[in-house]
Amino acid sequence: MASPMDGILSILKPVGPTSHDMVRLVKRLTNAERAGHGGTLDPQASGVLPILLGHATRVSEYLLDVAKVYRATISMGATSSTYDREGEITPAGDAGRIxxxxxxxxxxxFQGFILQRPPMFSAVKRHGQPLYKMARAGKEVERAERTVHVKRIDLLDWSPPLLTLDIECGRGTYIRSIAHELGQALGCGAYLASLERRRVGPFSIEEALTIEQLEEAAREGFLDRLLYPADLLLLHLPAAIVSDADVRAIGQGQYFHSVEFAPTSHTQCRAYDFAGEMVALLTKDKTGEMWKPSKVLLGSRIAETLGPGPDPEGVIDG
Incomplete structure (x- = not known):
């Protein structure tokens, strides 16, 4: 059996499988002990799905707030009960007049920091129950508006009834809701016909691996060469070099003073050993004088004492 892998794979999810289906596939092919995805894609959506393996799952939350770029095809002139093509479609107006x-x-x-109400067919919970379960039971409940950030919307094509947009947005944005509300604004109704995620932070669709490429790499034994390092998600933080003694201390969860070239104006930094391997994410304590390991990425080189942490599978949404 091959050794477990640590790092990030950028996968091109096709229409059909769930994000969890893709995690299970990658976990089987890589022999990873732990795996999780970097932002849910609905089964009917396609595109970039980062999958974190092994110790890379420890920095999974740093994918939460990265910008995402979607290509949305919106069908004008009709509405949908789910705001996408999966729902009941009702003609609502003449798209040709727009x-x-x-x-x-x-x-x-629809750009900037906007208020958005989650659709009833969504995983948002109300009184502990997902909204989509209430919707399937024929119930409609009040949903509080939430602030989301839409950085830009680029109009690529308008060939009635289909409108194609590129949308760059932050965490928690529902592209389906943008489609629905745009149809309301134009007075003709609209729903999301297709959705492709083209970028998640540093991961773009041009470099994403298809299922076929992934399976071939696993068969030929070079899948490990396709991994991105976990610190790719942390390049916005300063870096420091730690001694061999501090590497051992990190493995034991100890606090310590001695960080060479430590950025004193920051409260977090990436810690590397002398071989250039990232070993941990360090956080200053309340006094500002001691560093503590908040995320340990030592792999199999040293025994871990911090415990496995939460199950990352599916932990990142949006």
Missing amino acids: SLEAVREALPR
Whole structure:
């Protein structure tokens, strides 16, 4: 049996499988002891799905707030009970009467920090129950609006009834809701016909691996060469070099003073050993004088004493 892997694979999820299906596939092919995905894609959506393996799962939360870019195809002139093609479709207006200029004028209201109400067919919970379960039972409940960030919307094509947009947005944004509300603004109704995620932080669709490429790499034994290092998610933080003695202390969860070239103005930094391998994410204590390991990425080189942490599978949504 091959050794377990540590790192990140950027996968091109096709339409059909769930994000959890992809995690299970990758876990089987890589012999990873731990695996989790970097942001849920609905089964009917395709595109970039980062999958974190082994010790890389310890930094999974740093994918939560990275920008994501989606290519959305919106069908104008009808509404959907789920705001996408999976729901009950109802004709609502003549999309042919909507001009390109009208579309351009409507888009800015969906950019910036906006209030968005989650659709009933969503995993958001109310009184401990997912909204989609209530929706399937024919119930509709009040949903509080939430602030989301839409950095940009690029209009790529308007060929009635289909509108194609590239949308860069932050955590928790529902592209389906943008489609639905855009249709309301234009007075003709709209729903999301297809969705492709083209970027998640540093991971772009051009470099993402198809299932076929993934399976071939596993068969040929070079899958480990396709892994991105976990510190790719942490490059916004300063770096420090730690001594061999501190590496051992990190493995035992100890606090320590001696960090060479330590960035004193920051409360967190990446810690590397003399071989250039990231061993931990360090956080200053309340006094600002001691460093403690908040995330340990030592792999199999040293015994861990911090415990396995939460199960990362599916922990990252949005």
